[in-house]
Amino acid sequence: MGKKNLLSLLILSIVVMILPLIINNPYYLSILIFVGIYSLITIGLSLLMGYAGQISLGQAAFFGLGAYTSGILTTKFALSPWIALIIAIFVTAGVAFLIGIPALKLKGHYLAMATLAFGQIIFIIFNQEITYTGGPSGFGQIPYFKLGKFMLDSDFRYYYFVWIIVLITLTLSLNLIHSRVGRALRSIHGGEITANIMGVNTARYKIDVFVLSAVYASIAGSLYAHFVTFLSPGTFGFSFSIALLTMVAVGGMASVWGAIMGTALLTILPEFLRIFHDYDILIYGSTLLFIMILLPEGFFIGLFNLIRKGNLPQSHLLKKLLETRR
Amino acid sequence: MNTILEVIGLRKEFGGITALDGVNFKVSNHQIKAIIGPNGAGKTTLFNIICGLYYPTSGIIKFKNSKINGLKPYLIAKKGICRTFQNIQIFENMSVLENVMIGRHCRTKSEILPAMIKLKKTRYEEREARAFAQEMLAFVGLETKAFKLSSNLNIREQRLLEFARALATEPELLLLDEPASGLNIRETEAMTELICKIRDSGVTILLVEHDMSVVMEISDEVIVLNSGKVLAEGTPEKIQNNEAVIAAYLGEE
Amino acid sequence: MSLGSQILQYLFTGITVGSIYGMVALGFNIIYNSTGIINLAQGEFVMLGGMIMISLTTTFKLPLPLGFLISVLLVTMIGAAFERLAIHPLKNPSVITLIIITVAGSILFKGGAMFLWGKGTFTLPAFSGEKPIFILGATILPQTLWILGIMGIVVLLLTLFFSFTQAGKAMKACAVNREAANLMGINVKVMVLFSFALSAAIGAVAGIIIAPISLMDYNRGTMLAVKGFCAAVLGGLGSNLGAITAGFIIGIMESLGAGFISSGYKDAIALVVLLVVLFVKPSGILGNKERSQLKKF
Ligand SMILES: Nc1ncnc2c1ncn2[C@@H]1O[C@H](COP(=O)(O)OP(=O)(O)OP(=O)(O)O)[C@@H](O)[C@H]1O
Ligand SMILES: [Mg+2]
Numbered sequence: 001m002g003k004k005n006l007l008s009l010l011i012l013s014i015v016v017m018i019l020p021l022i023i024n025n026p027y028y029l030s031i032l033i034f035v036g037i038y039s040l041i042t043i044g045l046s047l048l049m050g051y052a053g054q055i056s057l058g059q060a061a062f063f064g065l066g067a068y069t070s071g072i073l074t075t076k077f078a079l080s081p082w083i084a085l086i087i088a089i090f091v092t093a094g095v096a097f098l099i100g101i102p103a104l105k106l107k108g109h110y111l112a113m114a115t116l117a118f119g120q121i122i123f124i125i126f127n128q129e130i131t132y133t134g135g136p137s138g139f140g141q142i143p144y145f146k147l148g149k150f151m152l153d154s155d156f157r158y159y160y161f162v163w164i165i166v167l168i169t170l171t172l173s174l175n176l177i178h179s180r181v182g183r184a185l186r187s188i189h190g191g192e193i194t195a196n197i198m199g200v201n202t203a204r205y206k207i208d209v210f211v212l213s214a215v216y217a218s219i220a221g222s223l224y225a226h227f228v229t230f231l232s233p234g235t236f237g238f239s240f241s242i243a244l245l246t247m248v249a250v251g252g253m254a255s256v257w258g259a260i261m262g263t264a265l266l267t268i269l270p271e272f273l274r275i276f277h278d279y280d281i282l283i284y285g286s287t288l289l290f291i292m293i294l295l296p297e298g299f300f301i302g303l304f305n306l307i308r309k310g311n312l313p314q315s316h317l318l319k320k321l322l323e324t325r326r
Numbered sequence: 327m328n329t330i331l332e333v334i335g336l337r338k339e340f341g342g343i344t345a346l347d348g349v350n351f352k353v354s355n356h357q358i359k360a361i362i363g364p365n366g367a368g369k370t371t372l373f374n375i376i377c378g379l380y381y382p383t384s385g386i387i388k389f390k391n392s393k394i395n396g397l398k399p400y401l402i403a404k405k406g407i408c409r410t411f412q413n414i415q416i417f418e419n420m421s422v423l424e425n426v427m428i429g430r431h432c433r434t435k436s437e438i439l440p441a442m443i444k445l446k447k448t449r450y451e452e453r454e455a456r457a458f459a460q461e462m463l464a465f466v467g468l469e470t471k472a473f474k475l476s477s478n479l480n481i482r483e484q485r486l487l488e489f490a491r492a493l494a495t496e497p498e499l500l501l502l503d504e505p506a507s508g509l510n511i512r513e514t515e516a517m518t519e520l521i522c523k524i525r526d527s528g529v530t531i532l533l534v535e536h537d538m539s540v541v542m543e544i545s546d547e548v549i550v551l552n553s554g555k556v557l558a559e560g561t562p563e564k565i566q567n568n569e570a571v572i573a574a575y576l577g578e579e
Numbered sequence: 580m581s582l583g584s585q586i587l588q589y590l591f592t593g594i595t596v597g598s599i600y601g602m603v604a605l606g607f608n609i610i611y612n613s614t615g616i617i618n619l620a621q622g623e624f625v626m627l628g629g630m631i632m633i634s635l636t637t638t639f640k641l642p643l644p645l646g647f648l649i650s651v652l653l654v655t656m657i658g659a660a661f662e663r664l665a666i667h668p669l670k671n672p673s674v675i676t677l678i679i680i681t682v683a684g685s686i687l688f689k690g691g692a693m694f695l696w697g698k699g700t701f702t703l704p705a706f707s708g709e710k711p712i713f714i715l716g717a718t719i720l721p722q723t724l725w726i727l728g729i730m731g732i733v734v735l736l737l738t739l740f741f742s743f744t745q746a747g748k749a750m751k752a753c754a755v756n757r758e759a760a761n762l763m764g765i766n767v768k769v770m771v772l773f774s775f776a777l778s779a780a781i782g783a784v785a786g787i788i789i790a791p792i793s794l795m796d797y798n799r800g801t802m803l804a805v806k807g808f809c810a811a812v813l814g815g816l817g818s819n820l821g822a823i824t825a826g827f828i829i830g831i832m833e834s835l836g837a838g839f840i841s842s843g844y845k846d847a848i849a850l851v852v853l854l855v856v857l858f859v860k861p862s863g864i865l866g867n868k869e870r871s872q873l874k875k876f
Contacts, residue, residue: 102857109617112678117850128843172442179441190417199403199432282690288683
């Protein structure tokens with residue numbers, strides 16, 4: 001990891017640490033907790049999409065699998081949240097592995113469809129297995145995490161808990177990106193067949209990173225379950241998968257920093273703009289389309305490059321538009 | 327001399343097209359063997375099969391006396407066969423140095439978890455890989471471009487980058503698919519020198535090239551492919567005077 | 580009802596929905612063949628066809644045939660516009676970009692529909708009455724006959740189009756080898772536009788004929804798209820005969836599953852089939868392995 005990333009990590013850590021001291025409003029604090037939880041998912045999604053060039057349309061289902069496994073194990077089987085979190089990781093990783101093996105051997109759209117189908121299946125299971133999941137109306141009374149003597153039941157404490165996990169995950173992910181494996185992932189994006197001929201076991205890395213992204217989502221799910229303490233299927237449907245995709249695309253797919261920024265923007269904005277509640281899919285759809293056509297590097301990254309280097313974003317269409325206007 | 331590669335009865339069909347039709351030949355250690363033939367003769371297809379991209383319809387390929395057909399490409403690279411491409415295939419989303427470091431991939435080991443927590447061994451390996459890649463860039467003469475984005479290189483430099491990347495895998499057998507195409511006379515000369523330098527460092531070379539002056543100058547043996555069949559095989563002098571070969575080439579034009 | 584007639588009843592239901600899945604799968608194939616793109620907005624064309632038809636005939640009181648024609652025309656234009664605005668401007672897009680764009684298109688259509696029609700569900704009166712026809716103790720709705728008939732016509736027209744018209748033959752050439760088609764002077768870019776328009780039209784027809792027996796709302800598209808894709812994969816991506824056959828198979832499995840296993844898991848059946856096919860034989864039961872391999876390189 002280069003100096004720039006270290007510096008950014010330091011700045012982010014400081015901002016994260018002092019934010020709650022400035023913001024005293026518990027409502028705002030809880031929004032920031034959600035930003036942290038969702039960031040875990042989008043960091044994983046950015047590794048999968050931006051670095052390895054694969055796509056998942058069912059990331060909300062892995063999030064849900066983590067949340068429900070944690071919720072069910074702690075309420076119905078009285079396990080400790082910590083043990084539930086770990087079991088959830090293994091369950092989610094196993095499921096991701098099973099789905100990833102066939103889908104990743106094929107071309108990109110098979111994985112898209114397989115994950116989409118998987119997401120729907122999980123959604124149906126959440127709704128149908130009423131004895132465990134409470135069906136469409138969900139279930140509650142999920143216990144809080146306990147850290148030694150501290151019960152993590154206040155937003156203030158949970159905020160730090162979640163964000164420390166985010167910072168750790170971010171650091172590990174940056175290490176990964178700047179390693180042999182990270183390079184291999186990018187080579188898959190650059191040219192899968194060539195990468196294979198140059199000695200990269202492409203199938204294996206695609207599965208590895210897919211499973212890793214599912215594990216991140218699962219951890220996020222457990223953190224969600226023990227924060228909200230109530231789960232119902234609505235949270236984990238297709239539209240949340242799309243929302244996650246949009247967050248990553250807004251931030252710039254090939255950047256975990258972008259993923260966090262995109263997540264923050266699209267988590268905070270809806271809280272203040274009522275229009276989001278009624279027309280969320282319309283907004284997500286047009287944002288996604290707009291970004292993919294005009295700023296394929298992502299909104300933030302595109303903007304950043306524009307300011308720093310005076311480079312136009314690498315969009316064919318945008319260039320054309322700007323040229324004809326001159 | 328030891329045989330490093332042996333191709334026995336190789337056949338490849340694409341739908342109705344027979345691209346290779348019972349090809350047999352051997353490559354000895356440390357030589358440069360050239361494969362020539364008109365467009366569509368099946369040269370690239372042969373390379374694609376040797377490096378594991380296509381499965382042959384029938385036939386056997388032996389590398390250092392063990393059968394390699396059926397293996398996945400990355401395993402074949404690990405065994406010591408690497409190649410360059412007729413249509414340049416570099417990773418345009420990566421820097422020049424990173425491209426070459428991909429070549430080091432099969433000679434290093436750290437997987438996801440060690441990479442995430444940056445074990446001492448991983449860091450050591452990473453430094454080694456970087457140094458080796460830089461050495462390879464220097465070998466082909468691209469050391470000054472290491473940190474450029476690879477898509478910003480010109481054709482000649484991109485070909486050299488493919489060489490460096492292939493060499494970084496420490497191949498024993500290197501397949502070169504038309505390395506001089508798109509180069510001018512001076513550049514071709516330098517390329518010829520580089521190929522000899524690689525051979526002298528102990529790598530066996532299988533070369534596909536349309537530029538006959540290059541082929542005749544540096545190869546120890548030549549195979550002529552025509553419509554998927556071996557038409558002739560022998561030293562460059564013998565091939566130049568072979569009537570069947572002359573007929574095939576004249577018939578082409 | 581005896582077991583025999585019960586099974587027969589499930590078969591009828593299965594064939595009805597199965598023909599819709601088959602038509603969605605056809606839409607996938609047409610675009611896939613000429614572009615290599617899986618258009619995830621395919622289900623939305625179906626939804627839009629149904630919704631527009633309902634508005635035209637119930638709100639604007641247009642007669643059925645006219646409403647049918649205008650709905651199909653409108654959706655065709657939407658499909659073509661989508662291609663022009665979202666797919667056409669891209670230069671060498673990666674697979675992942677294309678997937679995201681068609682997904683974005685799909686939710687944009689969905690959002691647009693929600694904006695126009697709200698979240699309520701709507702029905703269309705059946706084309707010719709609701710009086711069921713009794714066959715061996717099972718019943719068929721007249722609408723089912725309409726669905727099968729119209730699907731037959733669509734398949735027939737498509738076959739004629741691909742074998743006898745210039746544009747159809749050109750599209751078939753693109754399907755076999757896009758580069759070669761380009762070299763032969765076929766304007767591949769126009770074919771892409773054509774294929775989007777054609778798929779949208781077929782989707783709209785499917786949406787219109789299914790509307791009377793299945794409620795329509797803004798959110799119908801995604802599930803239809805996924806099930807249509809299941810049919811397309813099961814039938815071997817790119818094979819039209821396979822798509823129709825697989826559509827029936829999935830429809831029948833679904834209605835038998837809903838009847839004998841669990842109605843709650845009805846929707847999961849097709850999805851499980853998809854995952855199993857991907858696992859066992861990704862070229863599809865009716866697909867050709869050699870061909871799908873050739874397509875890859
Ligand atoms: N993936 C493929 N699918 C179908 N046909 C193929 C494929 N690859 C090669 N062929 C066919 O096999 C034959 C041999 O092609 P190949 O590329 O090996 O020729 P070549 O000797 O490398 O020619 P050139 O000198 O032009 O590079 C050609 O007829 C070609 O059309
Ligand atoms: Mg060739």
